[in-house]
Amino acid sequence: MxxxxxxxxxxxxxxxxxxxxxxxxxxxxxxxxxxxxxxxxxxxxxxxxxxxxxxxxxxxxxxxxxxxxxxxxxxxxxxxxxxxxxxxxxxxxxxxxxxxxxxxxxxxxxxxxxxxxxxxxxxxxxxxxxxxxxxxxxxxxxxxxxxxxxxxxxxxxxxxxxxxxxxxxxxxxxxxxxIDYPSVEREAEIVRARLPEAPEAIALRVCAAVGRLRAEELYKLPGVGETIAWARALLALGDDDLTQTLGVALKVKEDIERVQERRVLEGV
Ligand SMILES: Nc1ncnc2c1ncn2[C@@H]1O[C@H](COP(=O)(O)OP(=O)(O)OP(=O)(O)O)[C@@H](O)[C@H]1O
Ligand SMILES: [Mg+2]
CATH class of the missing domain: 3.40.50.300 (P-loop containing nucleotide triphosphate hydrolases)
Incomplete structure (x- = not known):
């Protein structure tokens, strides 16, 4: 239900x-x-x-x-x-x-x-x-x-x-x-349910990226709402540059800097 x-x-x-x-x-x-x-x-x-x-x-x-x-x-x-x-x-x-x-x-x-x-x-x-x-x-x-x-x-x-x-x-x-953070696969299903217009590739990439971020020691980890927003942002941009849109998922300056410095999203 x-x-x-x-x-x-x-x-x-x-x-x-x-x-x-x-x-x-x-x-x-x-x-x-x-x-x-x-x-x-x-x-x-x-x-x-x-x-x-x-x-x-x-x-x-x-x-x-x-x-x-x-x-x-x-x-x-x-x-x-x-x-x-x-x-x-x-x-x-x-x-x-x-x-x-x-x-x-x-x-x-x-x-x-x-x-x-x-x-x-x-x-x-x-x-x-x-x-x-x-x-x-x-x-x-x-x-x-x-x-x-x-x-x-x-x-x-x-x-x-x-x-x-x-x-x-x-x-x-x-x-x-x-309620725990969902697994990458589960979160991709959630993105699909909430944002059916998003291509599969975007959903999976965003969820993989969010998974990486959650493994970092950050002040504020992104929630499922941020994942959906991130997928929506990439869709709106028609672009897939994750690092340029970090501000959709992270809202603390130090977190963004840390993720960029440590190249956390490399290869996602
Ligand atoms: N299991 C899920 N299935 C579908 N959508 C989900 C799921 N979990 C989270 N969401 C989405 O994530 C968004 C954020 O969820 P919600 O506002 O309920 O979080 P919260 O735990 O109440 O957060 P906060 O502690 O900040 O109040 C929701 O708008 C919803 O779209
Ligand atoms: Mg709430």
Whole structure:
């Protein structure tokens, strides 16, 4: 099913995704940047006809961004209207002033949902503790309104780049899978799936080149996204000079210099 969405998963990842969906357990995906973690959730939603709801985590993310917020502007307007004699029917903290954020949206959505909690390692401890609670109950209490419970369990995919270790308690709730870089052959298949117009020779060369780069000690290794972009760049140039287009794959000055100095791509 993932392949229909042009996502090529190996057996271990397919198994993890399958188990997550039949057991109704969250799936935690870790791996280097650009190995296809986020894309799993997108492909899964596409394949199952579920709605994809995404919560992008970042430093300092809080409940108002993740769960719900109050529409202060509309509340203010309502207060002004009330001064003119038009009091809001349900009070200022009623449903009409509530802005649902991704987690609440996922709970309330009728029909299947894939909830992507992306880059959870960027959020802080406190938020992680809240997520733990959310993932065990799939319900949320809004003091002014009461408790909202999921109509059906969303399929949850969490991703982490492992910039820090997640807590054991959160991990224990989840199925875990580490996504590795694909083999050269596998990556060429991915390029073919994503960029069918690229000639076979370009796909193979770019993947071989990326394989070489990943064997180097670089600050930032290229992900699968970069491989596809590189193939696209060569296609657009109608040229096959890998060293002139290094900047598509590498984004750190020292890395580019190192690769050029050591002639890493020679013979590819
Ligand atoms: N197995 C795969 N099959 C098809 N396409 C893939 C695969 N893996 C990665 N891709 C492609 O690589 C791109 C990058 O993947 P994605 O954004 O999911 O990486 P990520 O692991 O979430 O990276 P980051 O850690 O930077 O967020 C995707 O847009 C997708 O096109
Ligand atoms: Mg991602």
């Amino acid at each position: 993932l392949a229909q969405e042009d996502y090529l998963a190996d057996r271990a990842l397919s198994t993890a995704v399958y188990l997550a969906s039949v057991l109704g357990q969250p799936l935690l995906l870790e791996g280097e940047a650009g190995v296809g973690k986020t894309e799993v959730a997108r492909a899964l939603a596409g394949a199952t006809g579920a709605r994809l709801i995404r919560l992008q985590c970042h430093e300092g993310i809080d409940l108002h961004q993740a769960l719900y917020d109050w529409d202060y502007q509309r509340q203010l307007l309502a207060i002004r209207a009330a001064e003119g004699g038009l009091a809001p029917g349900g009070g200022l903290y009623s449903r009409e002033f509530l802005i649902p954020r991704p987690l609440l949206e996922a709970l309330e959505h009728e029909g299947p949902v894939v909830l992507l909690i992306d880059e959870v390692d960027r959020a802080d401890d406190e938020f992680e503790a809240f997520l733990l609670e959310f993932l065990s109950d799939f319900q949320v209490t809004i003091p002014e309104l009461g408790t909202v419970t999921a109509s059906g369990r969303p399929l949850v995919v969490l991703t982490s780049n492992r910039t820090r270790e997640l807590h054991d308690a959160l991990k224990r709730r989840c199925l875990y899978h580490w």
